[in-house]
Amino acid sequence: MSKEKSNKLFEPALVKEALRQSFVKLNPKIMLRNPVMFTVEIGTAVMLGVCIWILTGEKAQGSFIYNFCIFLVLFLTVLFANFAEAIAEARGKAQADSLRKTREETPAKKLIAGKIEVVSSATLRKGDVFVCETGDMIPNDGEIIEGIATIDESAITGESAPVIRESGGDKSSVTGGTKVLSDKIKVRVTTEPGESFLDKMIALVEGASRQKTPNEIALTILLASFTLIFLIVCVTLKPFADYANTPITISALVSLYVCLIPTTIGGLLSAIGIAGMDRALRANVITKSGKAVETAGDLDTLLLDKTGTITIGNRKATNFWPANGVDQKAFIDACVLSSLADETPEGKSIIELANLSKDTFKIDGAVFIEFTAETRCSGIDLATGLRIRKGASDSIKKIAEKAGHSFPEETAEQVKKIASNGGTPLVVSQNEQILGVVELQDIIKPGIQERFERLRKMGVKTVMVTGDNPLTAKYIAEKAGVDDFIAEAKPEDKMNYIKLEQQGGKLVAMMGDGTNDAPALAQADVGVAMNSGTQAAKEAGNMVDLDNDPTKLIEIVEIGKQLLMTRGTLTTFSIANDVAKYFAIVPALFIVSIPGLQALNVMYLKSAESAILSAVIFNAIIIPILIPLALRGVAYKPIGASALLRRNLFIYGIGGVIAPFIGIKLIDMLLGFFM
Amino acid sequence: MKKHLLPSLMLTIVFVVICGGLYPLLISGISKFVPGSGKGETLMVNGKVVGYANEGQKFTLDKYFWSRPSAVGYNAAGSGGSNKGPSDSAYLKQVQANIDTFMVHNPTVKKEDIPADLVTASGSGLDPDISVQGALIQVNRIAKERKLAPEQMLALVNAHVEKPLLGMFGPEKVNVLKLNIVLDELKK
């Protein structure tokens, strides 16, 4: 498994499996889940009966060939719908299977009464403890109870950089299928076999435990009622036709019925839902329910951690500001010297910014001064007697003033300026004399503003959560373009914010990894736990992001919206199609007894039989034609709801009215060669 | 249900009294001050009621302006139209018969000049009016029958044309009964 995921919609192997499943799904018990298509199956059976009836001598129902053609086309309609569902399932399953494959049948070093015993991973139960050493594949999901290790998670995430996992804290969780690169860990199994998130997701995709989502249920009801309306249309047409003295064949009534009911959306509905989850999976997000994906489309508020999401990791040095009369080069040298032993990201970034090799500095015999909470500065005492200190401005100021040196005014000003720009000033002194200021800044991720802008257009409010003081938080919030922020945040602040938003009727999503995030993850409508996070966090959320990418929420929101949009647009398309079908079939039925109705035959279809046949054929083939759209989803564009509605109405509403006129006419012309 | 029954019953009684009793009584009382005192405006000849100003009457004699065909024979104890659809064959025969009858009695009239209202039944069967054209094409017949100058008749019809509301809204028309009463008075 790598990042290259197949984007081909119809892989031969999958198609083969899907074809087989299309027939398996003909079982009426399975069909019953989809009332619209179930009635088509009944119609097919009726047509089969009619064909047999004709063979036994019935004359009034038209030719056998024609009736048999109708039967075949209806049968194909059912198969196409089944195929749509099956191919979606197959794709989802293939995706999940390949994730799962990696962990199956890996040997596990199970710890039994203090002794290591090699067993199959499949036998591991919740609570068992196993050991993994360098080079071992982790056999199951679990939590590190002892040790620290670097782990290659590329099998799951596609990210090649190894990650560090250690016992305790928020990075204690390991996933089955990943590989230990160094060190040794003891892991306690956290899931029963078959109950890991992946297993759950596979079950969802396979349909066994797939529950219809609320919107899907509502849509099914609407479609069922449309189906009933058209059933009434067709049943009552018989006495109406009798009044008009027109004989109507069973095939005509069944064809009219099948054409009118929303078979297009009915046939694709479950495929759309499965494809939604599949798309989430392709984005490396495991969802625990289809509902969560749907809810994601409705989100109003996103809670995002500042660090790692909005800003790149930690602060970085961005500028050296030497005091008056201090040489720039000397100042930079001093800064680098003071940071040589500083292992903090800030310290490293100073060296990076200076772009000088460590080797140019002779530091034999030097003494490093560690940062302490009391001194609030760090530094180095060189063998030459040079004392360099680096730290918060007030603590360095104290040192300087104590030695009788003044704090230069322009440095004081610079300090103030940096602070008010959301940065952190670090003052550097040499032998208690102020040399200048190093500016540290939060680096906002490139492109993040655009993403927030996009979210804003979708109607999603973004909230930044940070431990910074309100001033700095405000500055970064403004710069990154988030709508709100929580400064000096404690875990319970997140929770309170979520609750407050929810009281206002909003749907809130958050991302988290730590155990202390768990309550908030559970409270949020969509809680995305990082795969690297603790087991508690993963249990509490309703999605797990395998990439540990905090901006993933944006993708999830779009996937949710696409899911709904695909359903909505295909419903519209399906219903709009009926207009043309009416114009094809109704004149065909009555034209003999009411010649005036020729005026309604706007498509100039050749004969009644070819008109009806064209309509049912169109009705059947539109399903496979739309399968790619159902699987890929309708593209979401954050252009505002009204504009989006106009766009989709134009494409799928107006287009849905016009397309079948053209399609049916073309099919009728083709049929003309045979009839 | 029980909680709702008593208020429902009392409200019903109250509103039967107000809407069915008091309200029509009030209107009836006010109508005492309108022409015809709320019983319908009548037209008199020699002190005798000969008709209601708003209700059409059957006129079949050649000396009178004819009213429109009526599905109820201008019986004002009832009312109604023919309820014939535009394509019904029996109905179309009836219209043809109306045209033929009219042509027989008005031989000077060209068929295309006959306005539709003279050969089709009105909605109420009591239409008091005919179109201006409908009156004009009868002038020759009546002038001949009554031995009057057609010009005089024309002037009479024109004087009885009722203009649209405020001169701007709705059709022009001629009240047949009123015109015929004046016609009778002319003779004397």
Next chain:
Amino acid sequence: MNTELSGVILTFLLTVLLAYPLGMYIAKVFSGERTILDFMKPVERLIYRISGVNPSEGMDWKQFLKAMLTINLLWFVYAFFMFLFQGHLPLNPDGNPDMTPDLSFNSAVSFITNTNWQNYSGETGVTYLTQLFVITFLQFVSAATGIACLVAMFNGLKHKTTNNLGNFWQILTVTTTRILLPICIVIAVLLSFNGTPASYDGKDAFIGLQGDTVQVSRGPAAGMIAIKHLGTNGGGWYNANSAHPLENPNYFTNMLEVIAQVLIPMSLLFALGFYIKRRKFANVIFGIMTLGMLCLVIPTIITEIHGNPEIARMGISQATGAMEGKEVRFGPAASGYWSIVTTIISTGSVNSMHDSSMALSGLMQMLGMLVNGFYGGCGVGFLNYFIYIIIAVFISGLMVGRTPEFMGHKVEAREVKIAALVTLLSAFIIKGGLAIACYTLLHYSNADWAFKPSGWLNNSGFHGFSEMMYAVTSANANNGSAFAGLTGNNIFWNALLGIAIILGRYLPIIGPIAIIGLMAKKKYVPDSAGTLKVDSITFGAMTFGVILIITALSYFPPLVLGPIAEYLSMHH
């Protein structure tokens, strides 16, 4: 400009001009603000005291519907027995007889539901007692019932989250005393000044100019004719309804009556805007409904002015248009306009005989009733439109990628289910009823019944089919107008239409009230940029599309076999 067309345009403009301030007034009445009719307060207090009603006691949607249904049931029982025994009761100067039980049933149902389908003839089928104490009374309270139910919806929309839809009895009372009665008095007086009878005298007789003895039916009609229009009831005092020269004496009264019937449905839209403080929402709906009306009115007027092509073939010029079933004083334009207004509004009064309308006009009239939501009947018009809104909200919500919301409340499975059921119901009643009628006509044509089905229709062929379709459509829409050639006073039609009327009235009221009751209880979701704005023109157009598609798809086949076939065959 043609004076007939200018008359129609003036009529419509006057309607809008009057409806707007009336809407403002209605909103004030129901929000309890001060109005010029506050002097009615003591009367209302007296009514509450007599009835034992606490006007400030709120009702949730179930209680509200129970109160509504209980009083309607009571009215049915009252009306049924009054009709059944009317011949034996006072105020019967013309000596008209009792109604048969089936006719009593049909008539009682018809008037409690604001339908006013009349299977009897006004001059001979009812007495002054039933005309006033049953019919006029019911014309007030059935209209007030519809308005009360709409006000319940207003209340549900006004508050972010609420259980309280208002007190049914209080709204019913105030609607009658503050809105219906005062306006009716003005209309009735205007009518009587223009020649509509208002006295209690019985039939008159005299000898006409040609020497024929003529009888004239009269009666206290003016008051009833006022509420018949203002309350979108439509049941006429006389058989010919507002084509009758006493019921509708001249062009002015014609304008008055046609304005009166649109007045409240239109002003209720504006009232909605004022009441829930979403004027744009109301205005867009007004625009869409007006557009819908124009789509029906314009072809109708054109085809009526052009006249009957069959008569044109006889060599008649028809300069005044198609005149069969029409009155000269109104002409084809005003008759065409009226015929559409009365069918979209669910009034069902007529100033021309719809059965004799051109085929295309008949199609438009039926479409008006099938939609039943362009302005629509008193109160119920918007309730019907609301169902279309819910479906439009649902589909378009999905199309913009968000769980559908309407005014801050999520539209979920339960709401969709109710809306779908209501839509389904109409299709079921209309086509089911029509199918039964066709079947009976074909298979029991000469059955040994008191009235043989072979005698039902006054027209043959497609138009005969249209007569039956119009009847069930009108019953389901609670309209009451008819292709009156159909002989409806027999057990079959009295029962079929009676049942259609009941189902067509109460379920489409219960449905929307239940939806609003359920939605109002839900958490309020504030708008965001991703929320579909229901007050946008885009959404209005979407609703219009939903109406168009649902109506067309549900009823295309019978419409083709009736009016469309007739039209195409005539122009073939």
